[in-house]
Amino acid sequence: MTKNVLYKESFRTLVLEGIANNTYIGIGNPNSKILIVGKEGSELNKQEDEISFAKDWLPKIENNEISFRRFKKADLVKGYSGEGHTWNKYQKLHDYIFTEDLDNREKNEINFEEKIFTTEMNINRSKRANDAPKDGMQERKDTFFRSEFIQQFPVIILACGDYIKNNEKVREIDDIFGVEFDREYKTAQSFWTHYNPDKTKLVIHTRQLSIAVSEELLKDMAKVIIEHLSKI
Numbered sequence: 001m002t003k004n005v006l007y008k009e010s011f012r013t014l015v016l017e018g019i020a021n022n023t024y025i026g027i028g029n030p031n032s033k034i035l036i037v038g039k040e041g042s043e044l045n046k047q048e049d050e051i052s053f054a055k056d057w058l059p060k061i062e063n064n065e066i067s068f069r070r071f072k073k074a075d076l077v078k079g080y081s082g083e084g085h086t087w088n089k090y091q092k093l094h095d096y097i098f099t100e101d102l103d104n105r106e107k108n109e110i111n112f113e114e115k116i117f118t119t120e121m122n123i124n125r126s127k128r129a130n131d132a133p134k135d136g137m138q139e140r141k142d143t144f145f146r147s148e149f150i151q152q153f154p155v156i157i158l159a160c161g162d163y164i165k166n167n168e169k170v171r172e173i174d175d176i177f178g179v180e181f182d183r184e185y186k187t188a189q190s191f192w193t194h195y196n197p198d199k200t201k202l203v204i205h206t207r208q209l210s211i212a213v214s215e216e217l218l219k220d221m222a223k224v225i226i227e228h229l230s231k232i
Helices: 009-018 054-062 086-098 137-142 172-177 215-231
Strands: 034-038 117-120 155-159 180-185 191-195 202-206
Touching: 009 054, 034 086, 086 215, 155 215, 172 180, 172 191, 172 202, 180 215, 191 215, 202 215
Parallel strands: 034 117, 034 155, 155 202
Antiparallel strands: 180 191, 191 202
């Protein structure tokens, strides 16, 4: 009987190429349709370090083992489990996209990894983004983010603020992801949409999804994502 293969070839290639330098890959479901790119991980929360690098993913691939997790909010790192925690914001966005009846969702459960993959623009951990070393970030843009695995996501959310730019002089988002600017959504907090020529890829650029992120921002992004996924 043919063994079920959980991981696509583009992900396997990315992991194998990253073994030598133990590249930071990310966490979640590599077969999902949504990728979230944050700024960098916090030094206060290193739970994902055990499963997020190339060396951690390789045995999962070779053994055809599932890797995404479910856990209670109370199990987030002690002292950093409040509403400002980035994973809580990812969970809320997940719920607005995938949960029809939000009142009946498991409010204390973190399970966004089942339907979302996440990674970081900057691999250097820091308690505060302003203090984080930025060395290696440009190389990561030039290599990791141009890989076939990253490029194949139909929805990419660049929740990393000014770590990546699209302005009059620099068009990093357009160049790296093969998209063009579409429009700005002005709500309590803005986000910007971009599409590739055949409208099969949506790239959203917005602020870091952590402290002070409004519910309106998450809900409005979810609406755009739902509409896009319904068309492809």
